[in-house]
Amino acid sequence: MKHNTERKWWKEGVVYQIYPRSFQDTTGNGIGDLQGIIKRLDYIQSLGVDIIWLNPVYTSPNDDNGYDISDYRNIMAEFGTMDDMDELMTQMKKRGLRLVMDLVVNHSSDEHEWFVESRKSRDNAYRDYYHWWPAEKGTPPKRFSYFDEDSNAWKYDEPTDSYYLHYYSAKQPDLKWENPKVREEVYDLMKFWFDKGIDGFRMDVISTISKDVNYPELPEKYKGDFIPYYADGPHLHEYLKEMNQKVLSKYDVMTVGEAPGVNQEQALNFVDEDRKELNMFFHFDLMSLDREPGETFKMRKEQWKLTEFKKVFSEWDGVFAQKGWGSLYLNNHDFPRSVSRWGNDSKTHWQNSATLLQTFLLSMRGTPYFLYGEEIGMTNIKFDSISDYQDINTHSRYKAIKKAGGDLETFLKEEKHAGRDNARTPMQWNTQHNSGFSEAKPWLKINENYKEGINVAEQEPEKDSVLNYFRTMVQVRKDHLALVYGAYQLLLANNELVYAYLRSWEDERFLVLLNFSTKRSSVTIDEVRFDKAHLIISNDDAENNKIDNHFELTPYQASIYKVF
Ligand code: GLC
Numbered sequence: 313m314k315h316n317t318e319r320k321w322w323k324e325g326v327v328y329q330i331y332p333r334s335f336q337d338t339t340g341n342g343i344g345d346l347q348g349i350i351k352r353l354d355y356i357q358s359l360g361v362d363i364i365w366l367n368p369v370y371t372s373p374n375d376d377n378g379y380d381i382s383d384y385r386n387i388m389a390e391f392g393t394m395d396d397m398d399e400l401m402t403q404m405k406k407r408g409l410r411l412v413m414d415l416v417v418n419h420s421s422d423e424h425e426w427f428v429e430s431r432k433s434r435d436n437a438y439r440d441y442y443h444w445w446p447a448e449k450g451t452p453p454k455r456f457s458y459f460d461e462d463s464n465a466w467k468y469d470e471p472t473d474s475y476y477l478h479y480y481s482a483k484q485p486d487l488k489w490e491n492p493k494v495r496e497e498v499y500d501l502m503k504f505w506f507d508k509g510i511d512g513f514r515m516d517v518i519s520t521i522s523k524d525v526n527y528p529e530l531p532e533k534y535k536g537d538f539i540p541y542y543a544d545g546p547h548l549h550e551y552l553k554e555m556n557q558k559v560l561s562k563y564d565v566m567t568v569g570e571a572p573g574v575n576q577e578q579a580l581n582f583v584d585e586d587r588k589e590l591n592m593f594f595h596f597d598l599m600s601l602d603r604e605p606g607e608t609f610k611m612r613k614e615q616w617k618l619t620e621f622k623k624v625f626s627e628w629d630g631v632f633a634q635k636g637w638g639s640l641y642l643n644n645h646d647f648p649r650s651v652s653r654w655g656n657d658s659k660t661h662w663q664n665s666a667t668l669l670q671t672f673l674l675s676m677r678g679t680p681y682f683l684y685g686e687e688i689g690m691t692n693i694k695f696d697s698i699s700d701y702q703d704i705n706t707h708s709r710y711k712a713i714k715k716a717g718g719d720l721e722t723f724l725k726e727e728k729h730a731g732r733d734n735a736r737t738p739m740q741w742n743t744q745h746n747s748g749f750s751e752a753k754p755w756l757k758i759n760e761n762y763k764e765g766i767n768v769a770e771q772e773p774e775k776d777s778v779l780n781y782f783r784t785m786v787q788v789r790k791d792h793l794a795l796v797y798g799a800y801q802l803l804l805a806n807n808e809l810v811y812a813y814l815r816s817w818e819d820e821r822f823l824v825l826l827n828f829s830t831k832r833s834s835v836t837i838d839e840v841r842f843d844k845a846h847l848i849i850s851n852d853d854a855e856n857n858k859i860d861n862h863f864e865l866t867p868y869q870a871s872i873y874k875v876f
Pocket of ligand 1: 376379380416480516517570645646
């Protein structure tokens with residue numbers, strides 16, 4: 313039997329990602345909080361989504377907005393208390409919503425008590441919880457760091473005359489998974505949350521937890537692109553299997569690993585059901601499409617092409633055609649807003665390109681993940697000045713370029729398309745002060761286009777709004793299991809304007825037509841009989857433009873037909 317038609321709630325569910333800092337402030341400090349999410353649960357339920365993925369809400373000094381955790385069993389004071397968390401879970405359960413938390417265990421905060429102890433002395437009980445290199449051995453072999461302005465992942469620490477490893481900022485020391493005690497700590501904290509009743513984990517950079525603890529020189533071939541090296545640690549799959557056996561297998565939960573550096577050949581090693589590791593993971597092939605090779609955040613010169621976009625999705629669909637299961641996303645808190653990147657955020661095309669992208673994600677095989685605000689078509693903010701950015705990633709790259717005497721103007725220009733803060737601006741609820749997000753000055757500027765229709769309140773009553781289209785399209789997916797489990801067949805592979813595919817399951821077949829362009833585009837589809845084609849949904853008046861098997865699509869038109 314093909315594994316991937318086996319029905320599971322996490323395959324049929326639609327995920328809604330919340331960046332808590334930016335969702336809804338209820339305390340008047342300009343920062344979103346758990347009570348804010350509780351306040352908006354009816355809205356979330358009204359979208360038809362099933363699962364909320366919450367970015368980290370644990371205690372953290374916020375060097376990287378919660379991705380630096382100093383207490384895994386407590387809630388960040390700015391966000392609320394454990395009582396708020398319990399209330400959130402109760403209120404979600406009432407509404408049939410499931411909760412997926414972020415599990416950030418490649419590293420902790422340097423303020424976590426494990427690290428506070430670890431750095432005290434070389435024979436401290438927690439010493440071996442982290443990766444240390446004694447200075448008498450000389451300078452450790454080069455490791456790159458994402459958030460260090462010198463891209464140096466080793467930081468010298470005076471008290472013990474040693475260096476510690478941090479793939480991210482110096483305040484995010486990497487945990488040493490090779491130490492069985494560390495693994496037990498992680499499993500314990502996972503159980504703590506599962507026993508509280510959460511439904512799964514999104515596992516932060518889980519592909520990089522296993523390291524070669526001899527810390528050899530980085531092999532030459534990885535010097536231009538170290539990410540695949542980080543993702544290919546010697547014991548990675550041993551650890552994931554152990555985690556599954558000791559924790560995951562005991563609960564009905566979903567897991568999705570964030571997996572930079574994992575390629576198509578390696579994919580099933582993570583999610584083949586027989587291996588008992590994870591359910592899904594996020595690959596980075598789409599996210600790196602418009603970037604320089606080996607660079608996660610640096611824009612490439614040429615525009616991305618639709619054929620490249622189709623290739624990513626078609627190849628990855630093929631990887632999971634028999635086994636495993638895919639995850640589908642067009643943006644998240646680390647990558648710019650989907651409509652600004654893959655659609656078109658100009659006044660003319662914003663609406664239809666936003667709904668086209670929704671149609672796309674909700675008609676592909678795999679579990680779709682939407683970022684808060686994507687349902688109303690929120691766009692990149694495109695800051696002009698470095699002082700507007702809050703993100704450590706933007707600031708560290710800015711400092712590095714400045715130090716090297718590089719071109720800061722170009723950097724800032726590119727950051728309008730690449731910067732992570734584009735995806736983190738406060739939720740646009742209404743046209744009132746600060747878009748209804750907060751009474752106080754928000755921690756990150758709000759996109760002014762909340763005054764121009766990109767907000768929930770104005771879209772709510774409009775029949776054809778991006779918001780209401782989203783709701784309808786979620787329902788279309790729910791009504792037709794073929795859109796979840798059906799086989800995917802790409803049509804018109806070489807067409808640079810139109811993305812067309814079939815989804816077939818049992819005796820149902822659907823044709824999806826997406827005009828990814830600002831031009832009217834006509835296509836001829838030979839694979840189906842159109843005399844009986846039946847329109848299921850469209851963001852435009854599609855029926856009028858169809859003659860036999862020939863279609864005229866308006867700019868960014870998206871239509872789905874039931875075909876025979
Ligand atoms: C992941 C997170 C990102 C964070 C990084 C370090 O990539 O998605 O936001 O900065 O890990 O934890």
